[in-house]
Amino acid sequence: MDVLRQSDPHRIGPYEVVGRLGAGGMGKVYLAESRSGLRLAVKVVRAEHAQDRMFRARFRQEVRAAQTVGGVGTYTARVVDADTEAERPWMATEFVEGPNLRDAVLDHGPLPEDAVLTLAAALGEALGAIHGKGMVHRDLKPSNILLAPDGPRVIDFGIVRALEATSLTRTGTIVGSVGYVSPEQIRNGAEVGPASDVFSLGAVLAYASSGREPFGEGQDSVILLRILTRDFDLTGVPKRVLPLVESCLGAEPEERPTPRAVVEAAGHTGRSLRDNTRPGWLAFAPDRSEGDERWLPDRDSGEDRSRVEYVAPATVVSEPSAADVPTTPPGGTERGPSRRSLLGIASGGLLASGAGVGGLLFTRDSGGGSPGGSASKSPSPKGSSAARPTVAWRYESGEPDAAGGPCVGVSSDGGVLYVAVDSGTVRAVSGEGEELWRVRLQGGGASTPVVTSDAVFCTTWGGDEETPRSLLCAVDLEGQLLWSRNLEGYASVPVLAGDGVVVGTGTSDAGEIRAYSDDGSEQWRRTTPAGVTTDPLVADGVVYAGTYGDRLVALDAADGTVLWSVPAGADVNSPALVGGKTLVTTSGTESRLHGFDLDGNRIWSSAELSEVSGCVAAGSLGIVEIGGTLTAIEADGSKAWTYESGAEWLPGTAVAGETIYVQTDSAVHAVGLDGKRRWSVPVDTSGSMVAPAAHGTRLYVNTPRGITALDLKV
Structure with missing residues (x-):
């Protein structure tokens, strides 16, 4: 805590x-x-x-x-x-005290056989309670199960769909996490019953008892095909647990046991289960009745868990110490003690900006730091190496306190700003702060504008909570609407790709990635397992994006061909390309940091993290906010430096040249790539959700009422 x-x-x-x-x-x-x-x-x-x-x-x-x-x-x-x-x-x-099942297995290895049977019975009771209220969980997975001192707890009912209530679920879509969905979820989407949760329970028990994903990893289509064909790997599942797992993984719903039958097959009654879930039932569940925390030590195992664990601040080295982070690369054989901290990465938009209105949303987890902590180099905010900039001008949008503030795009020559505000209006503002024109677009809030030599692109939002819709709009440089295209669900910020733009769309249940040419013609579209949660990242002819659930996908920017799709943790936040060779992402609800090579192979992962917010790539570094501390990490996950302001950072980080621009509610900071402060100036940016925009000798900062231009010529 x-x-x-x-x-x-x-x-x-x-x-x-x-x-x-x-x-x-x-x-x-x-x-x-x-x-x-x-x-x-x-x-x-x-x-x-x-x-x-x-x-x-x-x-x-x-x-x-x-x-x-x-x-x-x-x-x-x-x-x-x-x-x-x-x-x-x-x-x-x-308040439920204890790790989730995924972390427990990652940190300590598979659960003991008796503990797995106790887990099975408890989850059977939980599903019985859920189903008894006319609901189906739809997303039972290891990270949604907490291991409390007095037994497991099923959590995260944000994905449960009450059968008698209006639902956000759409017929024909898959709600759940690939690897834990049932065959009928794949075939029928929303039309599933309680037996679907029992199938997920079987996959959970296989993971808990073996430490392996029963349907493996790889592209979504491959994993889903394995589920449909019952091509599972139950290697390592103990003999006493195996029959129960196999029955839960029955191909047809009627072949699977009921939750009550699961409890009985696990060898329990209600009374025996209560007896077996008293404090101390699991070695690494904290036993508060004895006034201590009993954690199972990390095992000295030959298994490669491909994890990097962090202590803030720290540096990755070969041997763990108070200021070091143990790293186990693929092929390694040993990990150091479990350590938790705060890290995350987000995508780049305009000037590698990390957020815009309707852009990326970041979460924190419940992971705490290891006792003792550590110390390392942390550049002090003192000792600025450059004079502070001055205010050149202020532009009032006329929409005070608009949600998140206005978003800014800048022309290639820096002569014109294109400002999108919450009403769905785009304005052109001269380099001296005078409005040149404005155009009202359909829909509500507008995204950060993306500017080419011929047009300004942005997305707007409309519809209602049940059927959200968006528009992709193109406006010429004189303020005339060129074209607009309807999009289902909520849309990302458009990202330049070739002679057009790429945009991600969708809700938590369904999504697409689309590419449009500059004349509005659709070049291609690809469906995604769930809605796109990120602004796409386009690099070297490849489009990278994350989705609800746990998928990181890579598409050929030319024709949308799926190059690969891999699990990357729950609700993937935007990928950033660090050092030109490593894709770094965070997962939302699980709050982990992951590093992937450009072929989609995971090369390292962090332990659970907290205080995760957006970050951007800055040369060979990834820049991320960690609980009030700006942190730079290398492509291998090691920490380069930290910088503290004494206040909470707002969403949105921008990188221009060798300078990083970040903001608090009351100030803007410029930090060099070496982690040293260049300057900070007081600016009212309270409530901002938008990164500053830099061009030449100007930095444009959004405020509750408009834009403040800072003159960087100092």
Whole structure:
């Protein structure tokens, strides 16, 4: 648990906030207490998420589903309270202490055989409780199972679809995580029943008992085909567990056991299960009844888990120490002690900007740091190497306090700014701050404009929460609408590719990546397993993007051919190309950092992280905010330097030349690639969700009311 910072709330609803736990899929998570002393995990939607209609809809649905199930003996996390209509919606659940199943297996290896049978029975009870309320979980997987002192808990009901409620699910789409979906989910999409969860349970038990993904890894199509053909690998599953796993993985729903039968097959009754899930049931679940934390030590194993674990601040070296990070590259044989910290990467847009209105959203997890910590070089903000810039001019948008502030695109010669505001209006502003023209586009908020020598491209949003829609618009340099194209779901910022643009679309359940030429003709489109969560990254003729669920995909920019698709952690955030050879991504709800080569092979992964926000590539470095600390990492995951401002960084980082521009609510900082501060100036950027934009001797910073231009000629 992290300590509270000045920017954190002290109360949420009637609850006193006592610490920071990390993040869920949609916002910050705090440890809070009621007046009676009840400890709660309170999830608060980030301000930028709360203003995104799709995220609000998902949050409402999470609460509606979760409030119908839970309580003693259900092995699910109980929802205690919620306010879904607040400006910053929140939900309070019982505080569950312990790692998730995926982390437990990664950190300690497969669970003992008896513990797997106890896990099976508890999950059977949980599914029975969920199904008894007329629901199907649809996304049961290791990271959605917490190993508490008194037994497992099934969490993350944001993907549960109440059968009698209006759903965001679309017929014919797959809701779930590839590798844990059932055959009928693949064939029928939303039309699945309780037996689908039992299939997922079988895959979970196989993973828990063997440490292996039962359907392997690789492209989505390959994994889905293995599921449809029952081509699973149960190597390492103990003999006592194997029959149960095989029955759960039955090809047809009617062939699988009911949740009650799972409990019985695991050798348990309700009473015996309670006896077997008392404190100490699992060696690495904290036993608070004894006043200590008992963790199973990391095993000295020959297995290659391909993980890099971080301590902030630290440097990757061959032998772990107080200031080092152990690394196990492919083919390695040993890992150091488990250590957790805060890292993440996001994509580049204009000048490698990390966020725009409707752009990338970042989450934090509940991972804590290892005792003791460490120290390393951390350049002090003191000792600026350049004089501070001055304000050249200010432009008032006429839309005070628009959500996230306006977005800025700059012409190639720097002579004109193109400003998109929350109403869906695009304006052209001269280099001296005078408005030249404006055009009103259909839809609501507009993305960061992308500028070519002939046109300005941006996306706008419309529709409603159930059927969100977007438009891709092209405007000429005189302010005339050239064309617009309808897109389903919410759209990313368009990204230049060849003589046109590429854009990602979709909801949590379905998505596409499309390419358009500059005249508006569609060049190609490709469906994705779920909605695209990232602004695409285009590099060397390849389009990279992440989706809801856990997929990182690579497409040929010329014709959209799928080059590869690999699992990259839950709800992938945007990829960044670090050092020209390593794709680095973060996963949202699992909050991990991953490094991939350009063929889609994972070369390292981090432990669970917290305080993850957006980051961009800066030459050979990746620049990321880590809980109030700006951090530079190398392509191999090692840490180069850290920089602290003493305040919380806002979303959006820009890189121009050898300077990194970041912002807090009250200041803009310029940091060199060596981690040393060049200057900082006070600017009211409160609530900004947009990165600064730099061109030549000007830096354009968005404010609640418009744009402030800073003159960098110092």
